Amino acid sequence: MQEILIVGGGYAGFYAAWRLEKRLRPGEAHVTLVDPRPYMTYQPFLPEVTAGSVEARHAAVSHRRHLRRTRLVSGSVTRIDHARRRVTVEPLDGAAFTLPYDTVVVTAGAVTRKFPVPGLDEQAIGMKHVEEAVAIRDAILTGFDRASVLPRGPERQKLLTVTFVGGGFSGIEGFGETLSLATALLRRYPEIAADELSFHLVETRGRVLPEVSEGPGRWVVRHLERRGGRIHLDTQLLSAVDGHLVLSTGEEFDTGLLVWVAGNAANPVVTSRTDLPLTAIGLVRVRATLQVEGEDGVVPGAWAAGDDAAVPDLTSPRPGATTVPNAQHAVRQGKRLAANLIATLRGRAPRPYVHHGLGVVATLGLGHGIFQYKRLVVTGPVAWLMHRGYHVLAVPTWERKLRVLLIWVSAVFGGRDIVSLAALAEPRRAFVSGEAPTRA
Structure with missing residues (x-):
C-alpha cells in the first residue's frame, strides 16, 4: 500500500x-x-x-x-x-x-512571529493555542481578585491593565472579547471602578483588520475606543522589561498582561x-x-x-x-x-484549488461584531450573531457543534462563568504545602 x-x-x-x-x-x-x-x-x-x-x-x-x-x-x-x-x-x-x-x-x-523586543519572551503570551487562551482569561480574572483588595496606586493599576500587540483578526477579536469580559466583571467587583480599567492595543500599521476595507477598519477603532479601549496605531513596542512597556510614540506604562498577536511565521x-x-x-x-x-x-x-x-x-x-x-x-x-x-x-488529473471568499466576520465582544462581503458591511448585534452562526456551522463534527451551541444557550440564562482556574498551572501546590481546604 x-x-x-x-x-x-x-x-x-x-x-x-x-x-x-x-x-x-x-x-x-x-x-x-x-x-x-x-x-x-x-x-x-x-x-x-x-x-x-x-x-x-x-x-x-x-x-x-x-x-x-x-x-x-x-x-x-x-x-x-x-x-x-x-x-x-x-x-x-x-x-x-x-x-x-x-x-x-x-x-x-x-508559529507565532516574534521580534527582538527586550523583555518580550519573559512577559508576553501568545493566543494561538487553547492553553494560551485559558491563561489569558485566568490572568484577567486573577488580576481583578488581586486588585480588589489593594488601594489605588501603581500596583493595582498594573493588575487592571491589559495590552494586546497586533491589530489583525486575532488581536482585534481577542482585544474586543477580553474588554467585554472585563467590563462585565465590574458588576461583580464593586471595589473596582470603570475608569480604572486600562486596555491598550498596539499596531505598527496605520489601520487594523487589513482583511476589511478602510472604512469598516476605522469604524472598528472608533467602536473599541467608545467602549474604553486605547488603540495605538503607527506604533511599535520597543521594550517590555518587567512588564513596563515603552512605545515608539514615547508613551510608557505598566501592564499586568501582555498578549502578543503580531502575526505568524x-x-x-x-x-x-x-x-x-x-x-x-x-x-x-x-x-x-x-x-x-x-x-x-x-x-x-x-x-x-x-x-x-x-x-x-x-x-x-x-x-x-x-x-x-x-x-x-x-x-x-x-x-x-x-x-x-x-x-x-487512481490515475486521474488533479483539480486546481479555487475558492471565492465568503466575506469576513469578526466578533468584538458579546453582542458586538462586524461583517463585510464586498461592499456590504454589517455591524453590531446582527454581525455578532452572523459570526456565531458561521462558526457553529464551520467547526468540524456534529458533536462539537452541539456542545458549543449548548454552552452559548446556557450562557443566555446563566451568564458568564467567572471562576479563575489559574491554580491549574501548579496543581500539586496545595498538596505539597499542606494548605487546608477552603470551606464554603
Whole structure:
C-alpha cells in the first residue's frame, strides 16, 4: 500500500486526513499523521475562550476520536528528507526516530512571529493555542481578585491593565472579547471602578483588520475606543522589561498582561529543515493543485497546504497572488488536497484549488461584531450573531457543534462563568504545602 504521511494536524492536515479516511478504498493507502498535540485547535473560538463564552475543551477537536483509521504519532517532525522519502520525529519522550513514506503532505502550520523586543519572551503570551487562551482569561480574572483588595496606586493599576500587540483578526477579536469580559466583571467587583480599567492595543500599521476595507477598519477603532479601549496605531513596542512597556510614540506604562498577536511565521521545519523547494519568504512552493513544484515541474510524492504553502490565488486579478493564511482557506485546501491525492493514486488529473471568499466576520465582544462581503458591511448585534452562526456551522463534527451551541444557550440564562482556574498551572501546590481546604 501507498504510505501517506501528513506533517501537522491543524486545519489543513486534519481535514486532509479526515477526507482521505472517507474516500480511500480498503488496501489503497495507509495514512499516518504526526503532531505533538492530540487535537486540532479551532482557532476562531480562542477569543471567546479568553472571554469565557466557549469552554476550552470545545475549541479542541480530538484526533483520536475522529481519525479512527489513521495512524497517529505523537511528536514533532524536525526534518523532512524528501530525497530519501523519510521524516525525523522527535517524540515527547524517548529518542528521535525516522518514519518512511511514499507521499508526504506538509501542513505543519504556522508559529507565532516574534521580534527582538527586550523583555518580550519573559512577559508576553501568545493566543494561538487553547492553553494560551485559558491563561489569558485566568490572568484577567486573577488580576481583578488581586486588585480588589489593594488601594489605588501603581500596583493595582498594573493588575487592571491589559495590552494586546497586533491589530489583525486575532488581536482585534481577542482585544474586543477580553474588554467585554472585563467590563462585565465590574458588576461583580464593586471595589473596582470603570475608569480604572486600562486596555491598550498596539499596531505598527496605520489601520487594523487589513482583511476589511478602510472604512469598516476605522469604524472598528472608533467602536473599541467608545467602549474604553486605547488603540495605538503607527506604533511599535520597543521594550517590555518587567512588564513596563515603552512605545515608539514615547508613551510608557505598566501592564499586568501582555498578549502578543503580531502575526505568524512559517514553521521552522519548513523554513530550514527540508529539501523541498521554497519561495523567497520560506513557504513551500506549490501549484494550484497543491502539488509541490520545483524547478523541473511537479515534485513526485509531495503536497502542501495551509499556512506553510504559497498557494496561488486563482480568484485574484493580481499576477502571482497567493491565498491568505486563514482558517477558511486551510480547511478547503485540506479537502481539495485529499481529493487530488486520491485522484492521482487512481490515475486521474488533479483539480486546481479555487475558492471565492465568503466575506469576513469578526466578533468584538458579546453582542458586538462586524461583517463585510464586498461592499456590504454589517455591524453590531446582527454581525455578532452572523459570526456565531458561521462558526457553529464551520467547526468540524456534529458533536462539537452541539456542545458549543449548548454552552452559548446556557450562557443566555446563566451568564458568564467567572471562576479563575489559574491554580491549574501548579496543581500539586496545595498538596505539597499542606494548605487546608477552603470551606464554603
